[in-house]
Structure formats: C-alpha cells, structure tokens
Amino acid sequence: MALTAGQRKKTAASVLLSLPLMAFALAFIVYPLLAGGLTAFQASTIFDQSGSFNGIQNFIALFRSDGFAKSAGFTVGFSAIVVTIEMVLGFGLALLLNRTFPGKKLFFTMILLPIMVAPALLGIMFRLLLNGDIGAVPALLHGMGLSVSLFSPSSVVPLLVVLDVLQWTPFTFLIIYAGLQSFPGELLEASAMDGAGPFRSLVHVIMPVLKPVLFAAFFLRTIDALRTFDVIYVLTAGGPGTSTTTLSIYIYKAAFESGDFGKAAAAALVVLVCLIPFVPFIVKRIASTGIEAQR
Amino acid sequence: MTALSTPLVPRTRRSPRNGRKWIFTIAVGLVALLVNVPLLNALLVSFKPTGEIAKNPLSLPTAPTFDHYANVLYASGYNFPQFFLNSTLIALGTVALVLLIAVPSTYAIIRLGFGGRWIINSASGLRLLPAIFFVVPFFVLFSAAGLQDTILGLIVANTFLNLPLAIILLASGLRDIPNEIEEAAAMDGASVYRTLLGIVLPMLAPTMVAVSVLVFIFTWNDYLFALVLSTSNSTPVTLGAANFVTSTGIRWGDISAASFLSTLPPLAFAVFAQRYLVSGLSAGAVKG
Numbered sequence: 001m002a003l004t005a006g007q008r009k010k011t012a013a014s015v016l017l018s019l020p021l022m023a024f025a026l027a028f029i030v031y032p033l034l035a036g037g038l039t040a041f042q043a044s045t046i047f048d049q050s051g052s053f054n055g056i057q058n059f060i061a062l063f064r065s066d067g068f069a070k071s072a073g074f075t076v077g078f079s080a081i082v083v084t085i086e087m088v089l090g091f092g093l094a095l096l097l098n099r100t101f102p103g104k105k106l107f108f109t110m111i112l113l114p115i116m117v118a119p120a121l122l123g124i125m126f127r128l129l130l131n132g133d134i135g136a137v138p139a140l141l142h143g144m145g146l147s148v149s150l151f152s153p154s155s156v157v158p159l160l161v162v163l164d165v166l167q168w169t170p171f172t173f174l175i176i177y178a179g180l181q182s183f184p185g186e187l188l189e190a191s192a193m194d195g196a197g198p199f200r201s202l203v204h205v206i207m208p209v210l211k212p213v214l215f216a217a218f219f220l221r222t223i224d225a226l227r228t229f230d231v232i233y234v235l236t237a238g239g240p241g242t243s244t245t246t247l248s249i250y251i252y253k254a255a256f257e258s259g260d261f262g263k264a265a266a267a268a269l270v271v272l273v274c275l276i277p278f279v280p281f282i283v284k285r286i287a288s289t290g291i292e293a294q295r
Numbered sequence: 296m297t298a299l300s301t302p303l304v305p306r307t308r309r310s311p312r313n314g315r316k317w318i319f320t321i322a323v324g325l326v327a328l329l330v331n332v333p334l335l336n337a338l339l340v341s342f343k344p345t346g347e348i349a350k351n352p353l354s355l356p357t358a359p360t361f362d363h364y365a366n367v368l369y370a371s372g373y374n375f376p377q378f379f380l381n382s383t384l385i386a387l388g389t390v391a392l393v394l395l396i397a398v399p400s401t402y403a404i405i406r407l408g409f410g411g412r413w414i415i416n417s418a419s420g421l422r423l424l425p426a427i428f429f430v431v432p433f434f435v436l437f438s439a440a441g442l443q444d445t446i447l448g449l450i451v452a453n454t455f456l457n458l459p460l461a462i463i464l465l466a467s468g469l470r471d472i473p474n475e476i477e478e479a480a481a482m483d484g485a486s487v488y489r490t491l492l493g494i495v496l497p498m499l500a501p502t503m504v505a506v507s508v509l510v511f512i513f514t515w516n517d518y519l520f521a522l523v524l525s526t527s528n529s530t531p532v533t534l535g536a537a538n539f540v541t542s543t544g545i546r547w548g549d550i551s552a553a554s555f556l557s558t559l560p561p562l563a564f565a566v567f568a569q570r571y572l573v574s575g576l577s578a579g580a581v582k583g
Contacts, residue, residue, distance in 0.1 A: 006481075009486075009487070010407055010487060011407075013403070013407060013486075013487035013488065014403040014407035014408065014409035014487075015403075015409065017399035017400060017402060017403040017407070017409070017487075017491075018399070018400040018403045018404070018409050018410065020395065020396045020399065020400065021396050021397070021399075021400035021458075021462075022400075024396055024454070024455075024458070028433075028436075028451060028454075028455045029421070029455065031432075031436070032429050032432035032433055032436060033428075033429075033432075035432040035435065035436065036428055036429065036431060036432040039431060039432065039435070049435050093323075093326060096319065096322060096323060096326075097323060099319065100316070101316040101317070101319035101320050101323070102316060102317065102320050103320045103323075103324060104319075104320075104323070106327075107320075107323045107324055107326075107327040109565070109566055109569060110327035110328075110330075110331055111323075111326065111327050111330060112565055112569070112572070112573070113330070113331055113334065113562060113565055114330050114331065114334075115565075115576070116512055116516075116558075116561040116562055116564065116565040116572075117333075117334065117516075117558050117561065117562070118515065118516035118517075118518065118532075118533045118557070118558065118561070119516065119518065120516070120518035120533040120534070120536075121516075121532075121533060121536055121554045121557050121558050122333060124337075124536055124537050124550060124554045125333035125334060125336065125337045125551075125554055126333055128333075128336060128337050128340055128547060128550065128551050128554075129332065129333050129336045129337075131547075133349055134340070134348050134349045134352055134547050135352055136336055136352045136353050138352075139352035139353050140353060143353070166329070166330055166332075166333070167330075169330070170330060171576075174573065174576060174577060175576075175577055178573065178577035179577075223423050226425070227425045227426065227427060229427070229518070229519050230518040230519065230533075233518075234518075234537070247425075247427070248425065248427040248519070251427045251430070252427065252430065252519070252522075252523075255430065255431050255434075256523065261431050261435070264431050265431050265432075268425070268427055268428040268430075268431065269428070271425055271427070271428065272424060272425065272428050275423070275424065275425065276424075278423075279420045279423050279424070280416075280420070282423060283416055283419040283420055283423070286419065
C-alpha cells in the first residue's frame with residue numbers, strides 16, 4: 001500500500017520520538033532481564049562473573065538450603081497479614097473522612113505524610129522510637145510496668161506488622177478515598193430512600209461499586225508488600241536469625257553477603273516466574289477501575 | 296470537589312449537629328497523630344541535648360538545642376551535606392531523564408500509533424515485577440560500564456524504576472486532551488514536532504508536574520539500588536543518614552537530625568504539591 005507523504009512523515013516522527021525509550025529499554029530493561037536469567041544458570045560470584053554454565057546447580061542449591069523456602073513463607077505470610085489489616089483500616093479511614101468536619105484538610109495532609117517518607121529513613125526513625133536505651137516506646141512500656149523486649153524473636157514479627165501498617169494504611173486510604181470521591185451520590189440517596197441503613201448501604205451499594213478500586217489498592221499493596229526490603233533491613237537486617245528475612249533480603253544477602261550471584265539470580269528468577277502469571281490479570285483489573293469510566 | 300461535602304454513608308435523617316462533627320475531628324486527628332509518631336519523635340529527639348536523650352525519652356526537650364543540626368551540617372567527617380547534594384542531583388537528574396524519554400515516546404505511542412497498547416501494558420506489567428530481580432544484573436552491568444558508584448549510574452537506575460509509572464500517567468494525561476486541536480494544527484501544516492512542543496506540551500504540563508513530583512519523591516526515597524550501586528561518591532541520604540555511629544557510640548541526636556532533614560524535601564512536596572501527588576498516586580494506581 002502506498003503511503004502518502006504525510007503518513008510517511010508521521011511514521012518517521014513516531015520512530016524518532018520513541019528512539020530514546022527503545023534504546024533505554026534495550027540497555028536497561030531487556031538486557032538486564034536476559035543477563036539476570038542467564039546468571040541463574042551460571043557459577044557466578046561477586047568477584048568473578050565470567051563463570052561457566054552449571055545447569056540447574058544453582059536451583060538445586062537454592063531448594064536444598066531451607067533459607068529460601070523459609071523466607072518465601074515469611075514474605076507471603078507477612079504480606080497477607082499486613083495487606084488485610086491495611087485494607088480494612090484504609091477503607092474505614094476513607095469512610096471516616098468522607099464528610100466535612102473541622103480540621104479535615106490539615107489531617108488529610110498529615111495522614112498522607114508517611115507515604116512520602118523514605119522507608120529506609122522511617123526505619124531509622126523507628127529505631128529512635130523503639131531502641132531499648134533511648135526509645136519512647138520501651139520507656140512508655142516500662143512506665144506501665146511491662147518489660148517487653150521489642151526485638152526478641154517472639155515480638156519482632158508483630159512489631160514489624162504494626163510498623164508496616166502505620167506506614168502503608170495511608171496508601172490504601174488514599175486510593176480508596178479517591179475512589180469514593182467519584183462515587184455516584186444518587187445511588188446512596190436511592191438506597192437511603194429504600195430504607196437501607198448505613199451498614200446495608202455499605203455492603204450492598206458502596207462495596208460493589210468500589211470493587212475495582214478496592215482491587216487496585218489490594219493488588220498494589222500486595223505487590224509492594226511482597227518485595228518489602230528497606231524498613232526490615234534497616235531495623236533487623238532479617239534477624240534475629242533469619243526470622244524476618246523477606247525474599248528481597250534473602251536475595252540481597254545471597255548476592256552481596258555470600259557473594260553468590262548465581263544463587264541470588266536463581267532465587268530472583270524463581271520469584272519472577274511465580275509472579276508473572278498474575279501480571280496480566282492484575283494489569284487488566286487495575287485498568288478496568290471505575291474512575292476511568294467517570295470521564 | 297462537590298462530592299466532598301456530601302456524606303457517603305447516609306446518617307439518620309436528622310441533620311448532623313455540630314457536636315457530632317467534632318467527634319470526627321478528634322477521631323481523625325488522633326489517627327493523623329498516630330501515623331506520624333515516628334516523624335514527630337525524631338523531630339523531638341533532634342532538639343534534645345545529648346544527655347537528655349537517654350535520660351527522659353518521653354519528655355519534651357527541656358533545653359532545646361540546635362547542636363545536632365550544626366553537627367550534621369558542619370562537623371567534619373560526616374559528609375552529610377555531600378549525601379544531601381547527591382540525593383538532590385540524583386532526584387533532579389532522574390526527573391529530567393524520565394521526562395526526556397517518556398514524554399516524546401508516550402506521544403508517539405498514544406497519538407502517532409507507535410507500537411500500540413502493548414507498550415503501555417508492558418509498562419504496567421513492569422511496575423509489578425520485583426525490583427530485586429534487577430539488582431544483580433545492574434551491578435554487573437554498571438561495574439563493566441564504569442557506572443558503579445556514580446551519580447549518573449543512580450540516575451539511570453532510578454529512571455529504570457520510574458519510567459513505567461511516568462508512561463502510564465502521561466498516557467492517561469494525553470488521552471484526556473482532545474485530539475481536535477492537534478488535528479487542526481496538522482491541517483495548517485504544522486510538523487509533528489511543532490505540534491508536540493507548541494500545543495501538546497503546554498496542555499500536558501499538569502501531568503508532567505505530577506510525574507515530576509512523584510519521580511522526585513520515589514527517587515529520593517530509593518534505598519535498595521543505592522545500597523548496591525553506591526559505595527561512597529554517590530551515596531544518597533537514605534544510606535548516609537545512618538552513618539552517625541562513631542567509636543564513642545551511636546550519636547542518636549545527630550541521627551535524628553539527619554533523618555529529619557533528609558525527609559524534608561519529600562515532605563515539602565507532600566504539603567505544597569499535594570494536589571499533584573494525590574492525583575498522580577491515585578491515577579497511577581487506579582488507571583492502568
């Protein structure tokens with residue numbers, strides 16, 4: 001088919017405009033993906049990456065050591081707990097703020113602040129707050145006659161759950177709150193006229209309409225929780241023992257503490273392959289949220 | 296914003312009295328304080344003289360001091376100002392590189408039919424993949440390319456981390472702009488480039504600001520890639536703020552001052568650019 005001069009110019013322009021993205025993607029997305037995949041099948045270390053192929057040796061070593069399975073279990077369990085709590089609290093908070101009251105603007109801004117603080121810096125701040133010598137929380141507990149060692153094996157996981165909830169409930173809140181703002185008010189008036197109480201409206205009117213937004217908040221938080229690194233690494237470095245080692249911490253340590261790039265790449269590949277089947281589903285879910293339909 | 300004033304859950308038919316409104320003020324105020332306890336605590340500790348920090352963890356500073364801030368900024372051997380400068384350069388550089396790459400290509404994808412929907416979908420998909428996968432290949436690549444422990448290297452790494460979100464947001468921003476103006480410009484013989492620069496960019500400006508704010512914050516807050524790809528020359532504040540451990544002990548006061556200073560730029564955006572932030576974060580999450 002013959003293209004007109006105008007069309008040809010347009011095609012040329014579109015290629016030229018996309019060139020930076022294509023070049024960048026090739027060098028820093030496609031290449032690392034392939035290189036990472038390849039490393040998983042090589043005897044590669046932090047000192048020597050010229051290693052030869054060793055088949056599935058890295059994967060065998062990975063599954064023989066119980067560290068990988070343990071950190072996978074911890075990561076999934078931790079994520080399930082924090083995301084559930086954050087969804088419930090975020091939803092409740094969004095409903096609570098979905099009205100006018102004095103001071104709303106100020107408090108809204110304040111509630112969003114934790115999302116903006118670097119998790120690594122928040123980890124340092126948690127240390128200031130929780131340290132046995134200078135922390136306000138141990139001092140408060142001590143004042144109440146309790147002597148709890150916050151970082152002991154039995155209390156460290158609940159502690160990390162609380163900290164994660166403190167930082168990320170504002171995120172689920174924000175997403176759900178934004179969804180509530182586009183909520184068709186007539187629906188509620190109609191249900192109120194039908195005599196539905198607040199609870200029935202919530203379950204039968206609000207939740208179904210908000211479902212896509214709730215899904216979006218849920219998936220985004222889940223994905224982020226599954227790759228948790230900063231706060232836990234700063235606070236416990238995965239310990240005591242390996243009790244709080246997330247998958248990200250496990251892979252980081254395998255690569256840069258044990259220096260075993262092959263094993264780390266193998267672990268990363270396993271995680272990637274486990275996540276990829278969910279990606280199209282999540283992309284579709286997030287793309288089909290109600291807020292877009294509002295336009 | 297009219298939706299803000301209509302209560303979502305219909306209350307009892309009586310109109311709400313003022314007293315009930317204050318209950319919400321108190322409840323939400325408590326939540327707002329609670330989630331900010333770590334930040335407020337760091338702020339308090341940073342003004343306490345060293346002796347007071349361990350003695351009364353629960354009290355307000357009785358003799359507030361700026362010593363810790365002076366130490367952080369001027370005492371030799373800490374390098375905190377260097378870390379702060381590094382973070383600033385990395386964040387600004389990443390914003391520039393992300394916009395430079397994402398704006399023209401997103402325009403080509405959405406308006407000129409380059410590639411098609413799959414690029415946007417790949418961007419959404421890429422955002423969901425664990426960044427840790429890329430840590431080892433980036434380390435190897437950067438060591439070979441001489442990008443290890445350089446500002447440029449961290450700009451590249453953060454551009455990688457933030458490109459997907461930028462493309463998603465810019466694509467949805469572009470779709471919101473009516474196509475007719477561009478078509479008219481093309482009819483008048485304006486080239487693609489002139490249309491992009493003269494007509495599209497000004498209309499896309501709010502989205503570009505939102506993208507810039509988010510990319511700045513996310514880059515400023517990055518820790519994992521900084522941990523792997525920097526050793527001393529390009530260390531940002533997320534890594535450097537904990538460096539106040541000396542032979543004489545942990546300098547908690549200095550650490551609290553450094554960590555509070557380090558969160559100021561993102562917090563400033565949170566307060567002064569909240570509009571862009573909320574639209575960016577929720578659109579990025581809610582639209583695909």
